[in-house]
Amino acid sequence: MTxxxxxxxxxYAQRFAPHLAAAxxxxxxxxxxxxxxxxxxxMRHGVLSGGKRxxxxxxxxxxxxxxxxxxxxxxxxxxxxxIHCYSLIHDDLPCIDNDDLRRGKPTVHKAFGEDMAVLAGxxxxxxxxxxxxxxxxxxxxxxxxNVVSHLSRSASVFGLVNGQVDDIQYANHPPSEALLKQIHQxxxxxxxxxxxxxxxxxxxxxxxxxxALSQFGQLLGVAFQIVDDLLDxxxxxxxxxxxxxxxxxxxxxxxxxxxxxxGSQKQLQQTLESLDAILNRLPADIDRxxxxxxxxxxxxxxx
Ligand code: IPE
Ligand code: IPE
Ligand code: MG
Ligand code: MG
Ligand code: MG
Numbered sequence: 001m002t003x004x005x006x007x008x009x010x011x012y013a014q015r016f017a018p019h020l021a022a023a024x025x026x027x028x029x030x031x032x033x034x035x036x037x038x039x040x041x042x043m044r045h046g047v048l049s050g051g052k053r054x055x056x057x058x059x060x061x062x063x064x065x066x067x068x069x070x071x072x073x074x075x076x077x078x079x080x081x082x083i084h085c086y087s088l089i090h091d092d093l094p095c096i097d098n099d100d101l102r103r104g105k106p107t108v109h110k111a112f113g114e115d116m117a118v119l120a121g122x123x124x125x126x127x128x129x130x131x132x133x134x135x136x137x138x139x140x141x142x143x144x145x146n147v148v149s150h151l152s153r154s155a156s157v158f159g160l161v162n163g164q165v166d167d168i169q170y171a172n173h174p175p176s177e178a179l180l181k182q183i184h185q186x187x188x189x190x191x192x193x194x195x196x197x198x199x200x201x202x203x204x205x206x207x208x209x210x211x212a213l214s215q216f217g218q219l220l221g222v223a224f225q226i227v228d229d230l231l232d233x234x235x236x237x238x239x240x241x242x243x244x245x246x247x248x249x250x251x252x253x254x255x256x257x258x259x260x261x262x263g264s265q266k267q268l269q270q271t272l273e274s275l276d277a278i279l280n281r282l283p284a285d286i287d288r289x290x291x292x293x294x295x296x297x298x299x300x301x302x303x
Contacts, residue, residue, distance in 0.1 A: 012297045015290070016057045019077075022070055023056035026078050030131060042112040042120035047085045050103045050241075052301075054224070054294070055080045055195045061290040062199025062213055072202045075135035076147060079128040080198075083155050084191055086124035087164070089117050096168065097246060104241035125155065139202050147198050154194040163187030172251035175258040183253060184225040185218060192221025196291075209283060216278045216291070223271045224298050229254035230264055231303070240303050272299060 063073035109117035163186020196217030
């Protein structure tokens with residue numbers, strides 16, 4: 001069944017309007033409808049169908065908060081969204097989570113077939129790297145090279161893919177707090193970590209500041225995935241834009257599976273407090289307002 005595309009909450013859309021407009025505009029420009037049309041249209045469907053763009057917003061917001069510019073961060077922001085969207089296309093495949101609905105629309109394999117879904121994902125992953133190198137402005141080559149290396153690691157067996165493997169392997173496994181953390185840090189934390197680390201690094205911040213923001217991003221990713229797990233239990237498809245209840249059906253090791261609903265909310269609260277503590281320790285010249293807003297958004301999001 002197809003549902004209406006969920007709209008962003010007013011406040012998030014308003015607070016980050018310039019970031020959202022820049023990211024959306026740039027992604028549109030990168031993905032024209034051209035030959036081979038079936039592939040490009042599958043890529044467009046996987047990217048331009050109404051994501052929240054939180055990872056792009058994190059790169060842009062962190063870079064600006066650290067004294068950088070939109071030009072320095074937009075290439076990395078778009079590259080990260082391309083990788084995120086590829087990961088969703090593959091995550092939804094019948095051989096992984098087997099989902100029919102994403103962002104209120106049929107998943108890419110439902111609309112274009114499994115062959116094109118696999119290839120659209122491959123194409124988006126590869127594309128991310130030339131988008132990053134060709135569209136980053138006003139950043140020294142050495143810094144950009146470091147960012148490329150980190151993006152590759154974050155998407156790799158040292159990050160996202162490893163988390164996805166754990167997510168699959170530990171389905172129907174006895175509950176384990178340590179394994180749960182490992183899954184969430186990999187499958188969601190790794191890209192979130194790159195988002196804030198790259199924003200700080202592209203702005204020219206020294207390693208200790210980038211590392212603190214990296215820790216912030218990683219933990220925000222865990223919070224984001226705790227909420228995702230809770231929404232899978234509590235939300236309706238019409239609001240969520242995805243089919244709820246899938247995690248339990250597939251025996252996934254989620255926060256509710258390990259801690260229960262109330263326990264998960266407690267874990268979330270503790271994570272939010274740790275996030276606040278990291279922000280409080282940042283140097284005084286870094287503007288934390290937008291980052292605080294992001295924490296609030298992660299806590300309150302409904303899809
Ligand atoms: C979904 O990510 C996958 C998770 C890591 C939970 P998002 O909730 O950021 O997906 P979109 O891009 O906004 O649709
Ligand atoms: C997704 O986790 C993490 C990815 C790397 C794609 P989920 O499988 O929980 O994400 P949804 O619920 O399908 O969006
Ligand atoms: Mg999954
Ligand atoms: Mg999934
Ligand atoms: Mg989920």
